[in-house]
Amino acid sequence: MFTAFLIKYAEIGIKGKNRFLFEDALIGQIKYAVKKCEGEFLIHKTQGRIYVEAQTEFDFEETVGHLRRVFGISGICPVVYVEDQGFDRLCETIIRYIGEVYPERSKTFKVQARRARKNYPLDSMEINARMGEAILEAYPEMKVDVHNPDIVLNIEVREKIYIYSETIPGPGGMPVGTGGKAMLLLSGGIDSPAAGYMIAKRGVKLDAVYFHAPPYTSERAKQKVVDLARLLARFTGPVYLHVINFTDIQLYIYEKCPHEELTIIMRRYMMRIAEHIAQETGCLGLITGESIGQVASQTMSSLIATNEVCQLPVYRPLIGFDKQEIVELSEKIGTYETSILPFEDCCTIFVAKHPVTKPNLNVIRRHEHNLDERIEELVDTALKTKELMIAE
Numbered sequence: 001m002f003t004a005f006l007i008k009y010a011e012i013g014i015k016g017k018n019r020f021l022f023e024d025a026l027i028g029q030i031k032y033a034v035k036k037c038e039g040e041f042l043i044h045k046t047q048g049r050i051y052v053e054a055q056t057e058f059d060f061e062e063t064v065g066h067l068r069r070v071f072g073i074s075g076i077c078p079v080v081y082v083e084d085q086g087f088d089r090l091c092e093t094i095i096r097y098i099g100e101v102y103p104e105r106s107k108t109f110k111v112q113a114r115r116a117r118k119n120y121p122l123d124s125m126e127i128n129a130r131m132g133e134a135i136l137e138a139y140p141e142m143k144v145d146v147h148n149p150d151i152v153l154n155i156e157v158r159e160k161i162y163i164y165s166e167t168i169p170g171p172g173g174m175p176v177g178t179g180g181k182a183m184l185l186l187s188g189g190i191d192s193p194a195a196g197y198m199i200a201k202r203g204v205k206l207d208a209v210y211f212h213a214p215p216y217t218s219e220r221a222k223q224k225v226v227d228l229a230r231l232l233a234r235f236t237g238p239v240y241l242h243v244i245n246f247t248d249i250q251l252y253i254y255e256k257c258p259h260e261e262l263t264i265i266m267r268r269y270m271m272r273i274a275e276h277i278a279q280e281t282g283c284l285g286l287i288t289g290e291s292i293g294q295v296a297s298q299t300m301s302s303l304i305a306t307n308e309v310c311q312l313p314v315y316r317p318l319i320g321f322d323k324q325e326i327v328e329l330s331e332k333i334g335t336y337e338t339s340i341l342p343f344e345d346c347c348t349i350f351v352a353k354h355p356v357t358k359p360n361l362n363v364i365r366r367h368e369h370n371l372d373e374r375i376e377e378l379v380d381t382a383l384k385t386k387e388l389m390i391a392e
């Protein structure tokens with residue numbers, strides 16, 4: 001029955017003079033999303049509203065599924081649109097609409113007409129009143145309630161007439177790309193994909209970097225990260241995933257530094273390398289899945305140590321989340337099942353029994369000097385042998 005969607009957007013509505021930039025970005029993201037659906041769609045903006053109109057047969061559930069992953073959309077209203085063939089025909093259409101959408105009809109309603117085309121013979125008040133009467137006549141079990149109705153029946157008179165009453169919630173946020181780009185440190189765990197989602201939701205495009213340590217981490221562990229990047233790409237569009245071979249750096253740190261500081265020093269090298277790629281690719285920040293106190297390397301003291309090596313801001317959107325809250329978010333965005341697949345990540349191989357929880361910066365810096373001889377060359381090689389994949 002439905003042949004179009006009215007797209008509601010919340011926050012981008014308030015952006016003043018830049019509003020059209022946000023709307024155009026949103027239209028771009030919607031086009032990208034529906035390209036993956038069966039059928040052809042026309043997307044257009046009319047008087048501050050975005051419509052997605054099906055030009056062919058399409059799969060309703062599939063299309064709604066894709067639209068629900070477009071940041072910037074606060075609501076998706078399935079629309080029936082008809083040619084203007086006079087008010088009586090419109091009444092028939094509306095009555096049929098209610099019959100199909102609300103089979104159990106004992107509901108309260110109000111009609112909310114908008115006459116965008118001023119030469120329509122009835123004004124909106126008249127449409128409201130006369131349509132209300134027609135509905136009550138057809139369905140005497142329904143009642144009008146103008147203050148708190150179960151159903152708000154919208155009738156928009158434009159070139160065509162648009163009818164809608166249901167709103168499917170969208171993800172909210174801002175259209176991807178309107179906030180610049182950031183580099184996500186993406187591991188195979190639960191946290192980092194959720195962190196990437198949260199920043200992307202604010203309109204930030206994602207690139208990602210994964211530190212791979214073959215043979216200590218398997219091809220399957222890497223594939224899992226690629227799969228996670230793909231799951232994120234459903235929300236963000238293509239994600240450029242940089243895969244760094246981290247083995248030699250890790251072994252070198254293992255050889256030269258106290259084992260209880262391994263994780264911290266390793267994390268500092270991850271951040272340095274991630275920042276290097278970020279700056280080369282125009283990213284304006286780094287993103288990690290850290291949350292205070294989750295593990296030894298995420299105490300506030302440890303975070304000072306990891307932060308110290310970066311110039312770019314490090315965004316840690318999960319910083320105040322409990323594990324359970326992160327799990328719920330990852331379930332909601334569909335990454336959880338993949339994240340919990342039991343493949344080792346590169347940090348679990350080299351973890352010490354008693355990692356420092358309050359690293360002393362001066363001590364860490366001093367121990368890092370043990371690496372002076374070869375570390376630069378190893379980092380260089382890691383960057384040169386970087387593998388780039390596009391997850392989409």
Ligand code: ATP
Pocket residue numbers: 184185186187188189190191192193209210211212270287288289290294295297298345346347
């Ligand atoms: P996650 O669930 O995201 O793996 P975690 O709880 O395992 O996080 P850590 O291993 O301490 O936490 O990692 C903290 C953050 O560092 C991760 O959220 C991620 O952003 C980044 N990170 C850790 N390991 C890697 C890796 N191998 N490649 C890329 N980023 C990583």
Ligand code: MG
Pocket residue numbers: 187188189345347
């Ligand atoms: Mg991890």
